[in-house]
Amino acid sequence: xEIKIAKHAGFCFxxxxxxxMAEKALESGQRVYCLGSLIxxxxxxxxxxxxxxxxxxxxxxxxxxxxxxxxSHGIDPIIVAGVVAQxxxxxxxxxxxxxxxxxxxxxxxxxxxxxxxxxxPAHAEVIGINAWAENSAKIIHDANExxxxxxxxxxxxxxxxxxxKELLDSVVAELLKKTKHLVIENTICLDSSTKQGEVxxxxxxxxxxxxxxxxxxxxxxxxxQLSEAQKTSTYHIEIAEExxxxxxxxxxxxxxxxxASTAQFLIDDxxxxxxxxx
Amino acid sequence: xEIKIAKHAGFCFxxxxxxxMAEKALESGQRVYCLGSLIxxxxxxxxxxxxxxxxxxxxxxxxxxxxxxxxSHGIDPIIVAGVVAQxxxxxxxxxxxxxxxxxxxxxxxxxxxxxxxxxxPAHAEVIGINAWAENSAKIIHDANExxxxxxxxxxxxxxxxxxxKELLDSVVAELLKKTKHLVIENTICLDSSTKQGEVxxxxxxxxxxxxxxxxxxxxxxxxxQLSEAQKTSTYHIEIAEExxxxxxxxxxxxxxxxxASTAQFLIDDxxxxxxxxx
Numbered sequence: 001x002e003i004k005i006a007k008h009a010g011f012c013f014x015x016x017x018x019x020x021m022a023e024k025a026l027e028s029g030q031r032v033y034c035l036g037s038l039i040x041x042x043x044x045x046x047x048x049x050x051x052x053x054x055x056x057x058x059x060x061x062x063x064x065x066x067x068x069x070x071x072s073h074g075i076d077p078i079i080v081a082g083v084v085a086q087x088x089x090x091x092x093x094x095x096x097x098x099x100x101x102x103x104x105x106x107x108x109x110x111x112x113x114x115x116x117x118x119x120x121p122a123h124a125e126v127i128g129i130n131a132w133a134e135n136s137a138k139i140i141h142d143a144n145e146x147x148x149x150x151x152x153x154x155x156x157x158x159x160x161x162x163x164x165k166e167l168l169d170s171v172v173a174e175l176l177k178k179t180k181h182l183v184i185e186n187t188i189c190l191d192s193s194t195k196q197g198e199v200x201x202x203x204x205x206x207x208x209x210x211x212x213x214x215x216x217x218x219x220x221x222x223x224x225q226l227s228e229a230q231k232t233s234t235y236h237i238e239i240a241e242e243x244x245x246x247x248x249x250x251x252x253x254x255x256x257x258x259x260a261s262t263a264q265f266l267i268d269d270x271x272x273x274x275x276x277x278x
Numbered sequence: 279x280e281i282k283i284a285k286h287a288g289f290c291f292x293x294x295x296x297x298x299m300a301e302k303a304l305e306s307g308q309r310v311y312c313l314g315s316l317i318x319x320x321x322x323x324x325x326x327x328x329x330x331x332x333x334x335x336x337x338x339x340x341x342x343x344x345x346x347x348x349x350s351h352g353i354d355p356i357i358v359a360g361v362v363a364q365x366x367x368x369x370x371x372x373x374x375x376x377x378x379x380x381x382x383x384x385x386x387x388x389x390x391x392x393x394x395x396x397x398x399p400a401h402a403e404v405i406g407i408n409a410w411a412e413n414s415a416k417i418i419h420d421a422n423e424x425x426x427x428x429x430x431x432x433x434x435x436x437x438x439x440x441x442x443k444e445l446l447d448s449v450v451a452e453l454l455k456k457t458k459h460l461v462i463e464n465t466i467c468l469d470s471s472t473k474q475g476e477v478x479x480x481x482x483x484x485x486x487x488x489x490x491x492x493x494x495x496x497x498x499x500x501x502x503q504l505s506e507a508q509k510t511s512t513y514h515i516e517i518a519e520e521x522x523x524x525x526x527x528x529x530x531x532x533x534x535x536x537x538a539s540t541a542q543f544l545i546d547d548x549x550x551x552x553x554x555x556x
Binding site: 165168169172173176179180181182183184185186187 | 443446447450451454457458459460461462463464465
């Protein structure tokens with residue numbers, strides 16, 4: 001059986017940077033606090049937790065004076081200010097592409113635009129971006145949601161960095177029916193665009209696609225959708241142990257893609273396991 | 279035979295205003311100069327010429343110190359400045375919707391955006407708008423033309439006031455593939471949108487459509503296209519004399535639409551002639 005791996009499978013620049021920052025901070029043996037998941041990959045997180053990373057769900061759980069690592073998805077600047085006010089030391093692992101989206105949201109809000117974020121309202125990155133617009137943005141996950149909106153003037157549109165471009169395109173098309181003044185900043189990150197293009201092409205070439213990444217990972221979920229859109233059998237797994245021998249019956253060529261928060265060791269494990277199944 | 283007339287057939291606000299300004303200026307018996315066609319309707323122009331309007335094709339033909347009426351489509355501000363420098367008196371009949379498009383083009387150019395005008399590069403209004411952007415704009419008449427363009431930064435998009443919104447929509451969709459920074463001002467005028475919606479609806483209800491307006495009128499041309507898009511037999515005429523009895527054979531219901539520069543007397547003539555044919 002032939003195995004084809006997407007060229008840009010695995011860690012993106014922002015995740016690589018966040019994990020490097022965490023590992024460096026943990027080297028000295030100090031505890032490092034993080035609010036929410038540093039990256040959306042359970043296996044990588046478990047490894048970092050063993051080295052001293054403490055993940056909390058609520059900012060009140062961060063002891064005064066701690067080292068506080070801002071997750072790659074970014075967070076509300078008011079939370080950061082609160083940690084600083086309590087003597088905390090900030091290490092900011094916000095992905096630079098997410099930072100750009102935050103600054104776009106802030107600028108749109110300051111210009112008094114109606115702010116639209118194309119994205120998942122429950123996703124940490126989107127909640128963080130909206131915080132930079134003082135939570136004034138309307139978050140759109142389906143272009144049909146635009147139909148009921150009313151606008152006071154210029155509409156500013158941006159996107160969660162890991163969204164599919166199709167969502168931005170369809171939201172813009174709907175907005176053009178509703179407003180005469182539209183400013184668009186396409187804040188989808190280069191890594192997401194590249195991975196999305198690769199997975200669509202790869203799914204066409206193979207009989208079976210394995211997409212590796214956190215079940216809670218937005219960008220991995222988009223890769224799964226795009227692979228399925230090619231009508232190729234697709235399985236979304238986090239670790240090699242989830243692979244089932246029957247998936248590979250009569251399969252001559254399998255494709256592998258992996259989300260931006262999937263470490264190389266997880267991809268290697270999957271490749272080894274598939275080889276052992278043949 | 280039933281005759282249905284589109285509710286907003288005929289003169290739009292901008293054309294009405296331009297004709298009123300011309301008539302008022304001509305009342306005193308003075309000559310009034312205009313560069314190019316004041317409005318795109320030959321019959322109305324002929325009437326005004328009898329009253330003393332002088333249409334010239336070249337600004338060097340405007341005598342120093344004349345009264346100069348700026349056409350409804352607007353013109354290059356440098357030409358206006360030249361007339362003023364020679365002691366001319368300016369009457370500005372630029373449609374206020376066209377003025378808005380000119381100011382948008384000027385602002386985009388001052389912001390150092392790549393300026394895109396959706397429109398016909400040979401149309402007087404578009405040539406005038408581009409002049410307000412110091413002729414820096416790229417004029418796009420088909421979304422495919424976007425594919426070969428390169429941009430240096432933010433792209434600012436506006437439209438000829440009488441274009442179909444479909445052109446703007448398709449150009450924006452192509453631009454989203456090429457640039458991450460897009461500012462859109464939909465400068466299609468309300469009258470064009472209204473007339474376009476009406477003609478599409480009316481063409482569905484009738485067996486035959488008569489569209490009245492200048493053969494050189496952009497907005498009338500769009501109405502003809504939209505009527506034909508409904509697969510309804512459609513004739514584009516300027517005057518009642520062009521109607522042919524055979525068009526109405528076995529027709530029980532006919533629709534009439536008229537462009538923004540079509541005077542009411544021309545519509546009345548057509549209705550009378552159709553009634554006489556039955």
